[in-house]
Amino acid sequence: MADVFDPEQRSAVMRAVKSRDTKPELKVRKAAHALGLRFRLQRADLPGKPDLVFPSRGVALFVHGCFWHGHACARGARMPATNTAYWRAKIARNAARDASASAALKAMGWRPVVIWECETRDSEALTRIIARRIRTLRPRPAFLRRRSRG
Numbered sequence: 140m141a142d143v144f145d146p147e148q149r150s151a152v153m154r155a156v157k158s159r160d161t162k163p164e165l166k167v168r169k170a171a172h173a174l175g176l177r178f179r180l181q182r183a184d185l186p187g188k189p190d191l192v193f194p195s196r197g198v199a200l201f202v203h204g205c206f207w208h209g210h211a212c213a214r215g216a217r218m219p220a221t222n223t224a225y226w227r228a229k230i231a232r233n234a235a236r237d238a239s240a241s242a243a244l245k246a247m248g249w250r251p252v253v254i255w256e257c258e259t260r261d262s263e264a265l266t267r268i269i270a271r272r273i274r275t276l277r278p279r280p281a282f283l284r285r286r287s288r289g
């Protein structure tokens with residue numbers, strides 16, 4: 140089936156869908172709150188602009204859409220039938236950007252954590268995932284952050 144949109148239009152449509160649907164991020168906030176984890180929203184000054192940061196644990200958390208960031212899951216593997224090369228290239232760029240943001244954060248002493256959209260569907264499972272990935276990390280003194288690891 141042919142796509143009725145050209146890549147530019149499709150891009151605008153997908154962006155609109157994405158910005159309207161903030162559900163995965165809201166679910167992550169809710170689960171973190173339920174676990175008693177303190178966080179701040181969107182630190183624009185940090186590499187990759189993490190969606191949430193947990194200052195006491197030095198965690199920079201990203202909530203990634205499976206399609207946009209190329210998750211190795213069913214949703215991440217599903218490609219639009221048209222302009223497939225365009226989408227593949229776009230997603231590859233996003234993934235490369237994610238990898239360099241993660242490396243930059245690590246160099247600053249932050250611990251990058253990714254929660255995938257597909258992990259937010261079941262709220263109980265999500266709470267367990269967040270507990271495992273964040274609460275199990277020992278709190279880390281603030282002075283260790285913003286320094287390179289050595």
Ligand SMILES: [Zn+2]
Pocket residue numbers: 205210211212213214215255256257258
């Ligand atoms: Zn996924």
